[in-house]
Amino acid sequence: MGVERLFSVVSRIKGVYGYIVVDGNGAFMAGDVDAPERLLKTISACGRRLVTLGHENFKYVLFSRKNKGSILIFPARGFFLGVVTQTHARDSETATAVMAFLRVVEGKPR
Amino acid sequence: MIAFCEECGEKNTLPPSAVTEGRAVFQCQRCRYANAFPVNVREAPSPIHTERFLAAALSCPGIIGAFLYHAEKKVLGADMPPGLTPEDINTLGDGLVSGYEDGLCACPDLDGMTAVISDKHFFVHRITPEVYTVMVTAGQPLPGGFLKQVPELLKGR
Numbered sequence: 429m430g431v432e433r434l435f436s437v438v439s440r441i442k443g444v445y446g447y448i449v450v451d452g453n454g455a456f457m458a459g460d461v462d463a464p465e466r467l468l469k470t471i472s473a474c475g476r477r478l479v480t481l482g483h484e485n486f487k488y489v490l491f492s493r494k495n496k497g498s499i500l501i502f503p504a505r506g507f508f509l510g511v512v513t514q515t516h517a518r519d520s521e522t523a524t525a526v527m528a529f530l531r532v533v534e535g536k537p538r
Numbered sequence: 539m540i541a542f543c544e545e546c547g548e549k550n551t552l553p554p555s556a557v558t559e560g561r562a563v564f565q566c567q568r569c570r571y572a573n574a575f576p577v578n579v580r581e582a583p584s585p586i587h588t589e590r591f592l593a594a595a596l597s598c599p600g601i602i603g604a605f606l607y608h609a610e611k612k613v614l615g616a617d618m619p620p621g622l623t624p625e626d627i628n629t630l631g632d633g634l635v636s637g638y639e640d641g642l643c644a645c646p647d648l649d650g651m652t653a654v655i656s657d658k659h660f661f662v663h664r665i666t667p668e669v670y671t672v673m674v675t676a677g678q679p680l681p682g683g684f685l686k687q688v689p690e691l692l693k694g695r
Binding site for chain 1: 629643650654
């Protein structure tokens with residue numbers, strides 16, 4: 429299954445405004461939001477940094493913004509999944525739902 | 539100090555002379571955009587204020603560790619769970635603060651960062667352009683209202 433089709437489910441998760449999948453170099457792989465280059469770089473750079481810090485224990489990172497949707501970054505099958513949440517979404521619930529989806533994708537028990 | 543270009547998000551390192559009358563005035567090293575925006579420059583907290591912050595943080599329900607990190611001086615003070623060496627805490631602070639700065643590149647309006655590693659939540663906030671707080675919980679959110687007290691705690695009021 430292609431990256432685009434695999435991750436398209438993310439956009440249907442409650443609280444998700446849009447998603448972006450990037451590789452370790454910040455190259456766009458899939459997504460449904462217009463992402464400026466610096467967001468792509470942030471997703472890959474911060475993702476790589478926290479994988480280095482937490483190894484396989486790194487679950488996700490959340491950037492909270494003032495009066496805007498947050499940005500979540502998850503390690504995902506060798507890529508990094510960036511999720512933009514809806515304004516006023518419950519970010520922790522959205523993160524839990526995305527992690528559940530990623531566990532299914534990676535064939536890990538829930 | 540470190541300032542991010544309002545036009546392209548590039549990280550610029552500024553000399554103290556670039557801040558006058560509370561405004562950072564500089565030309566971006568990448569896109570040459572002429573930036574001029576207000577900054578809130580405060581002196582780094584003294585050790586006694588660091589201790590005050592740590593004591594207040596660790597007295598909050600749910601917070602199991604905390605430290606203050608300076609972009610140049612590294613860890614200013616820490617009260618972290620046993621088993622972590624000062625080198626470990628420096629590495630942690632370096633990685634988390636660098637991650638926060640990655641986020642600032644894309645989101646100049648960044649309000650805070652939460653990194654989830656294993657079952658621990660690391661809450662990172664930028665208090666001044668150089669000073670960051672890191673607070674750790676075992677999965678719980680930060681106690682409501684405590685974050686608003688932090689600047690005053692560091693000032694020692």
